[in-house]
Amino acid sequence: MKVTKLIPQGICKGVARAITIVNKELTNKNIIKPIYMIGNLVHNKNIMQGFIDKGIILINENDKKNALLKINKGTVIFTAHGVSKELINIAREKKLNIIDTTCTDVTKIHSLISSYIKENYSVIFLGVKNHPESNAIVNDFPVYFITEDSILEDLPKLTGNIILTNQSTMSYIKVKEIYYDLLKYYPNLILSEEVCPATRLRQEALINSNENADLIIVVGDKMSNNTKMLKAIGKTHNKKKTILLETVEDLNKYDLSEFQNCIITSGASTPFAVVQEIINALKTYDKNTKYISKLNTKDYLKLKG
Numbered sequence: 001m002k003v004t005k006l007i008p009q010g011i012c013k014g015v016a017r018a019i020t021i022v023n024k025e026l027t028n029k030n031i032i033k034p035i036y037m038i039g040n041l042v043h044n045k046n047i048m049q050g051f052i053d054k055g056i057i058l059i060n061e062n063d064k065k066n067a068l069l070k071i072n073k074g075t076v077i078f079t080a081h082g083v084s085k086e087l088i089n090i091a092r093e094k095k096l097n098i099i100d101t102t103c104t105d106v107t108k109i110h111s112l113i114s115s116y117i118k119e120n121y122s123v124i125f126l127g128v129k130n131h132p133e134s135n136a137i138v139n140d141f142p143v144y145f146i147t148e149d150s151i152l153e154d155l156p157k158l159t160g161n162i163i164l165t166n167q168s169t170m171s172y173i174k175v176k177e178i179y180y181d182l183l184k185y186y187p188n189l190i191l192s193e194e195v196c197p198a199t200r201l202r203q204e205a206l207i208n209s210n211e212n213a214d215l216i217i218v219v220g221d222k223m224s225n226n227t228k229m230l231k232a233i234g235k236t237h238n239k240k241k242t243i244l245l246e247t248v249e250d251l252n253k254y255d256l257s258e259f260q261n262c263i264i265t266s267g268a269s270t271p272f273a274v275v276q277e278i279i280n281a282l283k284t285y286d287k288n289t290k291y292i293s294k295l296n297t298k299d300y301l302k303l304k305g
């Protein structure tokens with residue numbers, strides 16, 4: 001099969017930064033134990049397993065506040081998706097050692113919302129329900145939260161200045177569509193589209209990719225929102241058969257022998273080693289082969305391809 005690899009690939013700067021911060025802290029012999037990670041540092045099972053192997057206790061409860069309230073000593077790691085001030089304050093009051101790996105692109109959205117609220121704007125925030133980034137923002141700010149599926153339900157009556165902004169990993173096309181939909185209800189609505197560069201560049205590369213391809217493969221974790229957005233764009237914008245693979249072993253679920261020309265892209269938390277292993281397999285693809293990954297946790301944690 002002919003394989004065209006879209007650029008960029010590999011772990012984004014926010015995920016790389018989070019991994020680097022945690023790895024650096026883990027080399028500190030005096031780090032206060034036990035070490036808890038409040039939610040997945042990144043939405044990638046392989047990277048997470050690497051941290052669990054290093055002794056980190058992963059707390060994966062939906063109710064992060066409740067989980068934090070049960071911790072009385074040690075270190076808590078907050079994820080690249082951001083954390084609410086409420087959780088930071090609870091950790092401080094409990095005198096826990098805090099490692100905050102919030103991505104700077106997420107911090108920028110918090111600052112943006114804060115400054116518009118200070119100027120008395122009503123803020124409509126587009127995000128994914130129960131996603132940690134949206135949860136932190138909804139917790140910290142009096143925003144009107146909407147999702148892609150709920151925009152026209154129960155729209156609040158808003159007057160004065162109104163702004164629409166969004167979670168960092170949304171589809172930039174969808175954000176614009178939703179903005180134009182909302183303009184019908186709020187004629188003075190302004191848009192501050194905040195899709196992060198790592199997410200946007202991947203989406204643009206896919207939208208502008210080879211029209212002759214007959215298959216799109218998105219590599220990434222099913223939990224990753226920017227990965228899910230790439231899959232949605234492949235289907236609805238490129239209008240091609242689009243499949244999501246987490247590892248090379250997912251190839252065993254499909255018979256791809258009818259496809260000749262494939263485009264491969266990946267989510268911002270997908271290690272490049274995973275993509276490369278899939279590319280190698282596709283080049284000599286045979287539906288009768290049983291694909292087995294030869295990667296180990298060190299490969300997943302390599303920050304460069």
Ligand code: SF4
Nearest residue numbers: 012014103168196268
């Ligand atoms: S996807 Fe974007 S917002 Fe999320 S960690 Fe990467 S750079 Fe930051």
